[in-house]
Amino acid sequence: MNEYSDKVIEHFQNPRNVGFIEDANGIGEIGDTDCGDFMKVFIKVENDILTDVKYQIRGCPASIACASAMTELAIGKNLDDALMLNDMDIVDALDGLPEFKIHCSVLSAS
Ligand code: FES
DSSP states (O other), X not given: OOSOOHHHHHHHHSOSSBSOOTTOSXXXXXXXXXXXXXXXXXXXXXTTEEEEEEEEEEOOHHHHHHXXXXXXXXXXXXXXXXXXXXHHHHHHXXXXXXXXXXXXXXXXXX
């Protein structure tokens, strides 16, 4: 696969859940030292359920699509299940990524 799927393009053009959560229960930051991409994630947890996930990102189109898809996968899950999400879950949710962009899903899975 060498091209972006329709889902990747759609998430990149209309990223879900961008922003921040003022009263977040948790905030995480991660960057890719190779490409310089960076994201900050905010989570809201109520009764062990992720009720909201938002992010701010400076990254490539694939990393933005992955962050968007990650929020859709994570919201509504309990913390244990959300922690089990991995990079390939995100790639699958986007109907795949070009081989050379698979690494971009790691930011969102971390
Ligand atoms: Fe850096 Fe995509 S090139 S995350």
